[in-house]
Amino acid sequence: MTTHREPLASVLETIGETPLVSLHAAPDDVPVYAKLESFNPGASIKDRIGKYMLEQMLAEGTLSPGGTVIEPTAGNTGIGIAVAAGRLDLEAVFVVPERFSVEKQQLMRALGATVVNTPSEDGMGGAIDRAHELAEELDDAVVPQQFKNPLNVEAHYETTAPEIYDALDGEVGALVAGCGTAGTLMGMARYGRELHADTYVVAVEPEGSLYSTLQGRDVEEGEYKTEGIGTHDPATNELFDADLVDDVVQVADRDTHAEMQRLAREEGQLVASSAAANSVVAQQVAWEIRDDEIDAPFDTVATVFPDSSERYLSKGVYDDYEQWEG
Numbered sequence: 367m368t369t370h371r372e373p374l375a376s377v378l379e380t381i382g383e384t385p386l387v388s389l390h391a392a393p394d395d396v397p398v399y400a401k402l403e404s405f406n407p408g409a410s411i412k413d414r415i416g417k418y419m420l421e422q423m424l425a426e427g428t429l430s431p432g433g434t435v436i437e438p439t440a441g442n443t444g445i446g447i448a449v450a451a452g453r454l455d456l457e458a459v460f461v462v463p464e465r466f467s468v469e470k471q472q473l474m475r476a477l478g479a480t481v482v483n484t485p486s487e488d489g490m491g492g493a494i495d496r497a498h499e500l501a502e503e504l505d506d507a508v509v510p511q512q513f514k515n516p517l518n519v520e521a522h523y524e525t526t527a528p529e530i531y532d533a534l535d536g537e538v539g540a541l542v543a544g545c546g547t548a549g550t551l552m553g554m555a556r557y558g559r560e561l562h563a564d565t566y567v568v569a570v571e572p573e574g575s576l577y578s579t580l581q582g583r584d585v586e587e588g589e590y591k592t593e594g595i596g597t598h599d600p601a602t603n604e605l606f607d608a609d610l611v612d613d614v615v616q617v618a619d620r621d622t623h624a625e626m627q628r629l630a631r632e633e634g635q636l637v638a639s640s641a642a643a644n645s646v647v648a649q650q651v652a653w654e655i656r657d658d659e660i661d662a663p664f665d666t667v668a669t670v671f672p673d674s675s676e677r678y679l680s681k682g683v684y685d686d687y688e689q690w691e692g
């Protein structure tokens with residue numbers, strides 16, 4: 367329950383401690399809880415890693431005040447880093463493939479950051495290469511590299527996970543989360559498995575993404591509209607630890623889109639596509655626990671809703687499926 371608080375010294379203190387809300391669509395005897403990450407000041411789960419990575423790098427001396435943070439990012443991580451950079455006397459530069467949400471790029475600029483676009487066809491790989499080139503041109507510049515940086519996992523191990531477990535008195539049977547960098551799921555899974563070794567852990571990805579190949583599945587690569595999760599090259603997703611994952615579940619864009627609309631209409635939740643994909647799978651897992659098809663230490667499922675649909679309205683997320691652009 368959110369409590370009224372003392373006045374705070376900085377917006378960074380409002381990051382985390384987001385609400386955990388149960389889903390009406392879940393079975394009564396196996397509740398599903400979603401952590402509403404749009405309640406963070408930059409309106410996504412990535413505020414957590416922005417704050418955590420920069421504060422840790424400043425404390426470790428890998429970054430000094432007045433220095434520059436350069437990150438290849440599709441958006442939310444940029445906003446999270448920019449929120450923190452503004453308060454920590456750091457410059458922020460983001461390298462963003464063109465096709466990603468225009469709204470997010472506008473917000474990064476509003477927060478004082480510089481945005482450098484790379485061609486969409488070069489994908490995140492092109493953005494990563496450009497970020498390193500830029501870092502070499504500057505004196506005191508660091509590329510945190512959320513896709514490789516253990517601080518990304520640690521941020522969720524130290525904040526997201528304990529908040530979920532505290533709210534549910536430690537009784538979490540299954541953890542479900544879509545994987546982009548996999549920082550969220552790995553942090554939650556490490557924490558959960560330390561408490562209960564048989565915690566059931568499920569990674570979510572859109573159809574067309576290739577995390578499933580890490581479980582030896584022969585899935586087809588393809589384009590998808592769901593934003594923020596999935597991979598075309600799992601070898602570059604170094605944080606994903608297959609030993610911490612019981613199952614990787616794919617969701618079709620069409621099902622994600624229908625769930626985004628259902629969540630808004632029936633649950634009053636204005637959440638984006640990755641949240642909807644998590645919601646679909648979390649409910650599926652809850653029914654499977656109920657029907658004894660999955661063994662979990664408790665009859666509860668926890669997931670995250672990483673951000674809000676408002677950031678994607680121009681992409682037609684609430685229009686007909688055919689109008690939703692990727």
Ligand code: PMP
Nearest residue numbers: 545546547548549550594640672
């Ligand atoms: N959803 C959204 C909207 C995101 O921006 C991200 C981060 N790419 C994720 C989910 C996935 O989070 P993670 O990188 O921790 O796997």
